[in-house]
Amino acid sequence: MEETHALFETRRQKMLALREKGVAPYGQRFEATGSIAEVRGRFADGRCERIAGRITAHRDMGKSHFLDLTDSTGRLQIFVHAKEVGPDAYAIFQLLDIGDFLGVEGEAFTTKTGELTLRVKELTVLSKALRPMPDKWHGLADVELRYRQRYLDLLANPESKTVFKQRIAIIREIRHFLEDRGFLEVETPMMQPVAGGAAAEPFKTHHNALNMDLYLRIAPELYLKRLLVGGFDRVFELNRSFRNEGVSRRHNPEFTMLEAYWAYADFEQMADMVEEMVTTIAEKVIGTLQVEHKDAEGKVVRTINLARPWRRAPYKDLVEEAVPGWFSLTPEGRRDKCRELKIEISAEMADFEVTQHVFEKLVEEKTFDPCFVTHCPQELVPLAKPNPADPSVVDVYELVMNGQEISPGYSELNDPIVQRRRLEEQAGEEKQKIDEDFLTALEHGMPPAGGIGIGLDRLTMMLTGAESIRDVILFPHMKGRG
RNA sequence: GGGUUGGUAGCUCAAUGGUAGAGCAGCGCCCUUUUAAGGCGUUGGUUGUGGGUUCGAGUCCCACCCAACCCA
Incomplete structure (x- = not known):
């Protein structure tokens, strides 16, 4: 994953363009009026709120944009329109991508589909992400990537x-x-x-x-x-x-x-x-x-x-339950029994280890x-x-x-x-x-x-x-x- | 340590030994209430790495790396 990759380079250019407009792509503290969950909890049409989060979705309608802003407490839709934020902020907005951190101030309203939304009046770039987010729908399926990243x-x-x-x-x-x-x-x-x-x-x-x-x-x-x-x-x-x-x-x-x-x-x-x-x-x-x-x-x-x-049960009882008569067998008889039960044992094992092996296979692994x-x-x-x-x-x-x-x-x-x-x-x-x-x-x-x-x-x-x-x-x- | 399966675009996945593709993301255009938005167009690949077989290899063979599962 070289840093010259096209997706990386596109985002890096946007980051540089933000700097040219005098916007810090990696911002400072942002005073929100509450977490997204709090804002949702007291939602009232017309109320002014400030929230911060990561852009996790962008539905582009031409002049109207619907984005999801997500923080650790939840997700809230924001509405961005050139007429609401003004041409300068709109130009900055066009340099943003899914994955960027954004702070917004806006007025609460409910869309006709019933979605709680903030009509953005002012936006603050908080952090530009240079690498793309994983697939929004399928998530990250590669187990190796899930562990490494x-x-x-x-x-x-x-x-x-x-x-x-x-x-x-x-x-x-x-x-x-x-x-x-x-x-x-x-x-x-x-x-x-x-x-x-x-x-x-x-x-x-x-x-x-x-x-x-x-x-x-x-x-x-x-x-x-x-x-x-x-x-x-x-x-x-x-x-x-x-x-x-x-x-x-x-x-x-x-x-x-x-x-x-x-x-x-x-x-x-x-x-x-x-x-x-x-x-x-x-x-x-x-x-x-x-x-x-x-x-x-x-x-x-x-x-x-x-x-x-x-349940509480003595070790011996549990082994006897799994293999009736186990403790009446001779040491040789127990080894034969293991072969019969297809439990692998080695010749060097002590008798108590043979029993322990049976315990592990027939009791422990089957006890949920x-x-x-x-x-x-x-x-x-x-x-x-x-x-x-x-x-x-x-x-x-x-x-x-x-x-x-x-x-x-x-x-x-x-x-x-x-x-x-x-x-x-x-x-x-x-x-x-x-x-x-x-x-x-x-x-x-x-x-x-x-x-x-x-x-x-x-x-x-x-x-x-x-x-x-x-x-x-x-x-x-x-x-x-x- | 042994066996099985897998590794293809940023992500999720296709591709009889015969021109490496799709969806999403990206980029461009259209659209003033969308919910995986939609429509049109478009960029993007040393197919894990290194060898080999073949007229031709993502595909077959060998070695190695990484991972998952099973076994020890």
């Missing part, structure tokens, strides 16, 4: 804008919900000397002045727990974490996570809270507990029922209504507290919905000796991966606590019906153009 997607596709407004509302309501319950929002380091709190590959960076390597956090967990040690009983953080792994429909290298910790609570109270939080938000933001997911043609492909109470999976095997969640009655399982829930894992919740491990042993086992030879400062904090005493993590991007996908994480992240990660 999100501003065009937002301008051309109203449904895309709606999803992002819903995302903003979801995040706002989560904050309200937690603050109402006495949780304090905190900020902890995104650059950490040791990337802890999850098993994931971190991004590495370097601090020049201190000559030290740092990692972008893969989770805020270990710092939030330090705050429990420090006497903050209810804390949460709602912000970005980073994982240096693949990009897919469900993964973006930077993603938004909510983590919350509640002293003296356990995983079941956390499950209660998550259930209440998600249903409250769904009702406030989406307006329903029956969330519809549609295909490209607009046909409903599934409906997620968020009505309470949400929310379900708290409890009593997960200890091997799957090495950092969690063992269940007092059955040490082979841990006091953890995994919330599954929309075919994905959305949120884990723990009764947090607060025994510093056991925590050290677990971290050492996890780190193996790589002792530098152990956050000693965190272990020191635990040794000073951390109250028993419940904790949760929720992937905000996936939660937003579930609530808005988006099928790709790129549809809920304004500027998703993309490869450089070749």
Whole structure:
């Protein structure tokens, strides 16, 4: 797209022509009498108003021109006629295009077709657009352009804008919900000397002045727990974490996570809270507990029922439901069963991994209504507290919905000796991966606590019906153009 | 990483191996109440990039780039 392109050049010439007429093509502040929605709301024939917005349509009738002016609150038709604005302003008007920003002053009237309109008396050029807008009727369909040039997607596709407004509302309501319950929002380091709190590959960076390597956090967990040690009983953080792994429909290298910790609570109270939080938000933001997911043609492909109470079931029961008799089989019998069910497994997999694979394929991917999976095997969640009655399982829930894992919740491990042993086992030879400062904090005493993590991007996908994480992240990660 | 599909004008899309087209946008003209305004005319292309086959390639073959989907 060279800048000598004819469409670009035509608009650039118009911009220069404006300058020659003494009109600044990139204007100053403009005092409107109200937003377009406000002006619409108090519309009365004969009333004088000043509005500003982008020109989004132009219907040229010869001497009469009807244009749409659009701001973030809505659209209003304006009427431009040489007799109303005078010859000088009309000459300026003829240098304007769809996409330009314009301020106008005019008198309200209603056309014979009933359209609310401003009869323009005075116009102020606010900004000249040098590149054309996307197709007004078809919008911007090219998914690659929609992601790479999100501003065009937002301008051309109203449904895309709606999803992002819903995302903003979801995040706002989560904050309200937690603050109402006495949780304090905190900020902890995104650059950490040791990337802890999850098993994931971190991004590495370097601090020049201190000559030290740092990692972008893969989770805020270990710092939030330090705050429990420090006497903050209810804390949460709602912000970005980073994982240096693949990009897919469900993964973006930077993603938004909510983590919350509640002293003296356990995983079941956390499950209660998550259930209440998600249903409250769904009702406030989406307006329903029956969330519809549609295909490209607009046909409903599934409906997620968020009505309470949400199902809670032990991991083993769910696997048995999917494959009756699974836990009576020998390890070899389970592998045979997988072949029979056409579930791919590899020879190196441990037995618990084979079961987990069956869980993912036959339970997780087929569970659309929310379900708290409890009593997960200890091997799957090495950092969690063992269940007092059955040490082979841990006091953890995994919330599954929309075919994905959305949120884990723990009764947090607060025994510093056991925590050290677990971290050492996890780190193996790589002792530098152990956050000693965190272990020191635990040794000073951390109250028993419940904790949760929720992937905000996936939660937003579930609530808005988006099928790709790129549809809920304004500027998703993309490869450089070749 | 593997497979499938796709990339053509600013945008949305066509085009049996045989002259690269339409709608919108743009440009010019007509029109004083339009709603995707309308009418007449018109500009605009290294068909993702680089090779190859062929008398002739958007189309067939190879490599690469980017994207979507599926799989790992």
